[in-house]
Amino acid sequence: MATIKDVAALAGVSVSTVSRVINASGYVDNKTEERVLAAIQTLDYRPSRVARTLVTRRSGTIGLILPDITNPFFPEVARGAEDEAYRHGYNLILCNSDWELEKEILYLGILRQQCVDGIILVSTKLTEERLAEECRSLPSLVVIDRTITLDIHSISSNNVGGAVLATEHLLSQGYRRIAHIGGPSSSISAQQRLEGFRQAMTKADLPVEPALVVEGDYRLDGGKRAMARLLAMTPQPEALFCANDMMAIGALEQLNEAGLRVPADIAVVGYDGIALTRYIHPRLTTVIQPTYQMGERAVQLLLETIKGNENYQHIELEPRLDIRESSFRRGEP
Template sequence: MGIREVADMANVSVTTASRALNGTGRIAAGTRTRVKKVADELGYQPNEVARQLKEGMSSTLGVLVPDITNPFFPELVHGIQEVAEENGHVLLLAPTNGEPTGIAKALRQMHSRQVAGVVIVDDCLDDSALAKELDGLKYVALDRKLHLSQSTWVSSDHLGGAQMAAEHLIGLGHRRIVHIAGPQGIGVARERLAGFRQALELADIPLDDELVFYADFTEDAGYQAALGLLERDICFTAVFAVADLAAIGAMRAFDEHHLDVPKDISVVGFDDIHLASYVRPGLTTVKQQIAELGRVAAGLLLDSDPGTEGRSRTLPVEVVTRGTTARVRQSEVST
């Protein structure tokens, strides 16, 4: 069913029918009503993509995320979607699998769809290569501080949050604290490791490289890192994981080895994904404003000039205490 059939049934020209349905041009109210009624009866749907291409504009926003299976990202995308829909836009979601080729492919797709702009939630392509692939696309980076001219980014306070997580454990008497770190090629992982180190330094606790395990943000990575700790018979009383999923994976490994959390080992995560409050015991974690990050990023992207200097934002975080942390037993305190 096309616009011509609608025009014929409404006894108007194709141009008049198109203007009546698009809300453009000076059309008599009665004519507009008649055309819309016919379109509804025939089940006609306008070709929105064709209209946008003809007018040189788009109501689509692109979103690049590394992993749609991590529950952090759906909540983030939901925040972006809320603002997009409020402003008459739809989302085109492109998972990149956390690979440079994935980002490049996704951005080329965004160019071909002539999107109004993109939110980039990936940090595996260096700035210069990313700038080349962007090639004039309007964009906002999320959880990535780009070093490009006129760039805008939105991020949580990852360094401060990690410092608070470590300080929470130190305040409970822990000194042998493991950090399951993320890939150091990713900015948020570097910032969280830096925050962890800063807390130890301020507490005059020597950093033991043996207590830093490099993994990633997944549950399996946390599980394997914890197994590695146990196999090497390393002395530790607490774990700060780079992400909630990694913390939950570590807890599974401890449970399999009959270690009680938090009686034997305290655990802290980062993100406060929905699952964190449902695992047992509930996970102590650093709470990000996940949906708000998405809302702020979308708002900046839809701003007439998102690249204006000083528009970038860092959102605060806080430690949410649940059941996975406890005061260290005096017999375990290292002197």
């Protein structure tokens, strides 16, 4: 295997000149650079990533911590991040925290030990105080899917506004007894979507019955269990707004098992806009988040910080409502 000394000897330059060419640091005239690059190609020289990290203090890697890789929402975030990282010559290291605080902290430490250049974090458990503490020893950081007051880049979707869109749509169809299956109470996005639901109901002069608001866990089984609780009520709800699509699909399964028709007996609206919602029956009305763009923009912000730009941004993207068959009284848009 060729070494940097072999490249220097073939190109007729010093080792330090080869290093400057490889790391794009310092001046090297065009003819010398061409000789070095030709030598690298001839010898098929591949610089040691470890050695480069020690010299440049850059590893060319970005860490991404997601809470649930089985939820199709998060792979879409990962795809946007990976595509943008690849365009800029970076690799992505993926970690799955399973919605657990201990795993979030563990993976932050592991990525720090791996000398990643930056971290993208989707966190529902870390408080701002703990996050500020962790940031003291972390490289560049971007937080996704939650608003934050720290001097850290953050990207979120307008969860309150998206929930208002979903609820107002159900109200426009004439539904009044509307239930809500929310996410974990510790989740900022779940809190915001519940707030949007409350705002829309209050604006319509309708009460939010505590019994019609059930906490879920953003997972299929959680949505199914929550729907079973709602169906045990008398009278049953006329419509349902779920804080994410996975719980909405779980709720649809429970409704099917109970012999209830959607939307003839009960209307259902989800949140996130995962691809699966277009292929179930009936097709699920959902609030679509700009998921791919969130991952893509997160990498862009990281790279700006790595370059020394510390003008931190708190970006809020707008979701949109995609109305399909699951939420119309007659089942026809």
